Amino acid sequence: MSAGLRVGDYGVALLGLALIGVLALQRPTGDGRLVVRQAGQVFKAVDARLNQEIRVPGPLGITVVEVRDGRVRVASDPSPRQLCVRQGWLGAGEAALCLPNRVSVEWGRLAYDSLGY
C-alpha cells in the first residue's frame, strides 16, 4: 500500500507537541523547596516561604543563607572569591554553589545547569 502522511500522523505529532508544551510550561516553579547541602549531605531542607537565616558551618567558616519574602540568596560566605554571594537572589530552579566552603543551595527542582548536567 502506498504510504503517505495520514490523519493519525498529524494527530500523534500534535499530541506530542502538546505534551512538550504542557511540560515546558510547568517547568521551574520554584515550588518553595529549598535544599541546603554541606559536603554533599543535606544540611537543611526548608520551605522558602518562611523568612529565616540559615547558618551553615563549613571548613572555612560559616555560610549564611538568607530566605526573605519567598526569595533566597547567600548573604555571606567565607570563600575567597565570593562567587555565590555575588550571584545574588536566586531564580526558580537555580542553585548557588559555595565550593570552597562546600555549601550548595538549591531552590526548587533544578532546571538545566552545566555543572549538574
Place this chain on the structure above:
Amino acid sequence: MTASVIEIIPSALDRRLAALAAVAVGLTLVEAAIPLPLPGIKPGLANIVTLIVLWRWGWRAAAWVSVLRIIAGALALGTFLTPSFVLSLSGGVASLLVLAWAVYLPRRWFGPVSLSVLAGFAHIAAQLAVANLWLMPHISLVGLLPVFLSAAWLTGVVNGLVVMRLLQQEVS
C-alpha cells in the same frame, strides 16, 4: 570416533535480518562521528532500518534487528556494558515495547511517522528515567524533559518521513 558437528542453517529471513542489522550498525557508526549539540541528543538514524523492518516483516524481526544493532554497535564503538550501552539498550527496549503496541494501530490512519514519534518518545523517556534513577540519583532531570522530548519529536518526525519515502519508493 566421529566429531559431532552442529550446523545451524540460517534461513533466508535470518540472512536478510543480519544484513539489515549490519546496515543499522553502519548508520550507528556514521552517526557516532557527527558532532552533536548536546550529549544524549542524536538523530537515531538506525531506527529508520528498525521501522522499515517493522513495517514489512513485523515486530519480531524488528526486535531482532534492533537488539543486534545495539549490541554490535556497542562492540564496534567500544561502549559494550558501559553506562552508555545500558542507556542505549533501555531506550531500545522501551521503544520496542511501545512499538509492540503501536504496530496494531490501524494503518489506514497511522503511518510510519506516528510509529517513529511514539518510539522516539519512549526511547528518550526511558533513557532519562534510567539516567535519573541510576546515573544521577541526586539531581532531578525532570526539568530537562521538554528539551529532550522536543529533540525526540523532531528526529521522530524526520526519521518517520524518511521511512515513509523509502516505503513509497519500494511500492512504486
